Amino acid sequence: MWVKYLEINQFRNYEKECIKPAKGINVFVGENAQGKTNFIESLNLCCVGRSHRTKRDEELIRWGESFARVHVKAEQEDGEHDVAIVLKKADKNKKIIKIWDKQVSKIGELMGHVFGVMFCPEDMQMIKGGPSERRRYIDMLLSQIYPSYFYALQSYVKTLNQRNNLLRQIDMNRSLLPTLEMWDDMLIEKGAVIYSYRKKAIEEINAIASEEQLRISGGHDLLSIQYLSDVEKDEDPEKKYRAKLLKNREDDIRRGFTSAGIHRDDMHIRINQKDAKVYASQGQQRSIVLCLKLAQMEVYRKIKGENPILILDDVMSELDVNRRNELVNRIDQIQTFITCTDMSDLGNARTDQVYQVSEGKIISTAS
Numbered sequence: 001m002w003v004k005y006l007e008i009n010q011f012r013n014y015e016k017e018c019i020k021p022a023k024g025i026n027v028f029v030g031e032n033a034q035g036k037t038n039f040i041e042s043l044n045l046c047c048v049g050r051s052h053r054t055k056r057d058e059e060l061i062r063w064g065e066s067f068a069r070v071h072v073k074a075e076q077e078d079g080e081h082d083v084a085i086v087l088k089k090a091d092k093n094k095k096i097i098k099i100w101d102k103q104v105s106k107i108g109e110l111m112g113h114v115f116g117v118m119f120c121p122e123d124m125q126m127i128k129g130g131p132s133e134r135r136r137y138i139d140m141l142l143s144q145i146y147p148s149y150f151y152a153l154q155s156y157v158k159t160l161n162q163r164n165n166l167l168r169q170i171d172m173n174r175s176l177l178p179t180l181e182m183w184d185d186m187l188i189e190k191g192a193v194i195y196s197y198r199k200k201a202i203e204e205i206n207a208i209a210s211e212e213q214l215r216i217s218g219g220h221d222l223l224s225i226q227y228l229s230d231v232e233k234d235e236d237p238e239k240k241y242r243a244k245l246l247k248n249r250e251d252d253i254r255r256g257f258t259s260a261g262i263h264r265d266d267m268h269i270r271i272n273q274k275d276a277k278v279y280a281s282q283g284q285q286r287s288i289v290l291c292l293k294l295a296q297m298e299v300y301r302k303i304k305g306e307n308p309i310l311i312l313d314d315v316m317s318e319l320d321v322n323r324r325n326e327l328v329n330r331i332d333q334i335q336t337f338i339t340c341t342d343m344s345d346l347g348n349a350r351t352d353q354v355y356q357v358s359e360g361k362i363i364s365t366a367s
């Protein structure tokens, strides 16, 4: 798929900008703090329905304005897809999503119209950071392919919050204990759905990413990515999850939160059988993240039958020549959006369209 039109209004430091990107490699070059990341943030918003930088949608609205709007037209094998997102300041939690100008009621309906892989410097946290960084990777990957995954996740989080509230109430009023059963059932049901999606996807990611890593490292680095879950290693994840919830019940009531479940899942990343979090060098960490992104692209290609868009925010300068070339060789057939402060960061990458970004203005220049 590719994006052929992108318009933003009152988004971050932009008043109104509209571009028709090239089908190939689009570069956004400019000094720091000019709006490069802001611009691609708007594109990512149309892919996953949220910013990669903040949970607070109101931050995306231009200061002093009452709304922000992003409008994207993308071309897929099955034709044109038209997506618009409006964020309103007055209505803090209200995000209006329109597909072909028709408002949809669920964020999940946004998924799949524009789908992409984003790679930014913060992704390095996937190796050294906590489990939530790795869960975000798998959640974003799966949500863009399967709306049913996204809905299960949304509903799990809601149920989890309700269960946690109830745990705190039970601590003060034991007669409420029997009502816990219902929330356990719901948690187990949604948790099992999420578990099976994640298990299958991580196995696939492991197969692709380890092959990439082996090639990039010239046969040196054996990468392995393993799913770690509270409900794992059992024929029947529902049974396993129920047993855990029961076992932890009294502790959970005392602490006021649910200590077991897919909200604690992780991926164990190892390089040459050693924990990457502890032992991977800077270069190996970068390679692993690159391989995870390449694997995500491959999964989309397999399942959706076409290429995702690729968004590279400030990562070219972070990669050494070898890794940069690996990436550049892969983006031949993929519509790519690259931000950089200097064209020399791109190495020998082909450019089809170059945009100069300055103080919230985007000017198209010759490539």
Ligand SMILES: Nc1ncnc2c1ncn2[C@@H]1O[C@H](COP(=O)(O)OP(=O)(O)O)[C@@H](O)[C@H]1O
Pocket (backbone or CB within 6 Å): 011, 012, 013, 014, 030, 031, 032, 033, 034, 035, 036, 037, 038, 039, 059, 060, 061, 062, 063
């Ligand atoms: N809601 C907003 N309204 C207006 N300006 C904003 C808003 N949010 C961020 N900015 C400004 O955007 C600029 C940062 O843009 P960014 O895209 O991150 O820069 P870069 O070009 O380095 O990627 C900063 O100057 C910041 O003050």
Ligand SMILES: [Mg+2]
Pocket (backbone or CB within 6 Å): 036, 037, 038, 313, 314
């Ligand atoms: Mg930036």
